[in-house]
Amino acid sequence: MTGSDIFASYPPLFRPMEKLSESDSDPGPDSFDSDSLPVIDLESLNPGYLTQVCREWGMFRLTKHGVPTELLTELHDHANKVFSESFESKQRLPTTPMLYFWGSPAITMSGNAKQTGPSPSAHQVNWLEGFNVPLAKISHFHYQDPLLESFRSLLEEYGAHQTRVAKAIFNTMAGELNFPPEKSASYLWLPTGILRVYRYLRCPVPEQRWGVSEHTDSSVLSIIHQDQVGGLQVFKNNQWLDVKPIHDSLIVNLGDMMQAMSNDEYVSVRHRVKVKKEKERISMGYFVFPAEDAVIESSKYKPFTYTDFQEEKELDLKTVGMKIGLPRFRKEQSASHHHRLL
Numbered sequence: 001m002t003g004s005d006i007f008a009s010y011p012p013l014f015r016p017m018e019k020l021s022e023s024d025s026d027p028g029p030d031s032f033d034s035d036s037l038p039v040i041d042l043e044s045l046n047p048g049y050l051t052q053v054c055r056e057w058g059m060f061r062l063t064k065h066g067v068p069t070e071l072l073t074e075l076h077d078h079a080n081k082v083f084s085e086s087f088e089s090k091q092r093l094p095t096t097p098m099l100y101f102w103g104s105p106a107i108t109m110s111g112n113a114k115q116t117g118p119s120p121s122a123h124q125v126n127w128l129e130g131f132n133v134p135l136a137k138i139s140h141f142h143y144q145d146p147l148l149e150s151f152r153s154l155l156e157e158y159g160a161h162q163t164r165v166a167k168a169i170f171n172t173m174a175g176e177l178n179f180p181p182e183k184s185a186s187y188l189w190l191p192t193g194i195l196r197v198y199r200y201l202r203c204p205v206p207e208q209r210w211g212v213s214e215h216t217d218s219s220v221l222s223i224i225h226q227d228q229v230g231g232l233q234v235f236k237n238n239q240w241l242d243v244k245p246i247h248d249s250l251i252v253n254l255g256d257m258m259q260a261m262s263n264d265e266y267v268s269v270r271h272r273v274k275v276k277k278e279k280e281r282i283s284m285g286y287f288v289f290p291a292e293d294a295v296i297e298s299s300k301y302k303p304f305t306y307t308d309f310q311e312e313k314e315l316d317l318k319t320v321g322m323k324i325g326l327p328r329f330r331k332e333q334s335a336s337h338h339h340r341l342l
């Protein structure tokens, strides 16, 4: 590919108006200071420490997770190649088992995009493109194209690892939180698992745009693997901390459903992703949800299902213009808020 063709793979909205200068490309790896994110070793999972981290952080680095390093390397390599194809050819791909989207990470859990591109208001757009991959269907399809087929098969393998990891972490949490066994099973409903493979695009005005703006995940658990570019930040002690890219570790964060299930003992952590002028970034996320009809019950919340939560969120996005999330489901929301102010 010649230099000027690089942006043929970008959705048109993200193609720079002017040629980005040579000095803007590849200034070498960024150096990240080591971060203070807690580290949890899956091989010797310590329930007490996990609980402490879930209360204080809602995010941690996972090591000894058993996902082979070569699988991670190959996945990033394949993702790079697939994303480098022209925008038009990516748009023409079938929507199962991998749905191509751009400009917004907000896709419904079943993987049915409301729309695969955003409405054209560049300011709110997320500076990314991606594939949404529901794991329930991934082994039922095969591609003719060898690159896509090996990407699909790697994702299937990766998905099985993520499912295993999520189950192990959740089971420990469920034990610590004393969930009754029948609740545990529907609170983490593995067939809801999805992967999202993202490519964050180079942005001429990185300080004016977000890869993903500040949010909490709606999931029970999310697991991120990022390449060496960096950009993920987590909000802790009133500050945004850079999450250092470390190839053989995974980043686990708790979502809104876990916070509600734990009766606000655990935190659904705020995080965001920055974009860069000179580099694209690839990350892969795994997200898992409760069963559709599982009623989440805890003393601080009115009983609700994940479906109720999604419906409320979509309504809020339309009417308020943002996700309100958990406060919509807390009992005596205004009264408790008042208490805190006094």
Ligand SMILES: O=C(O)CCC(=O)C(=O)O
Pocket: 105, 196, 198, 212, 217, 224, 226, 232, 271, 272, 273, 283, 284, 285
């Ligand atoms: O790309 C990342 O590192 C995180 C993406 C993310 O926060 C999300 O998809 O919810």
Ligand SMILES: [Fe+2]
Pocket: 215, 216, 217, 222, 271
């Ligand atoms: Fe997120």
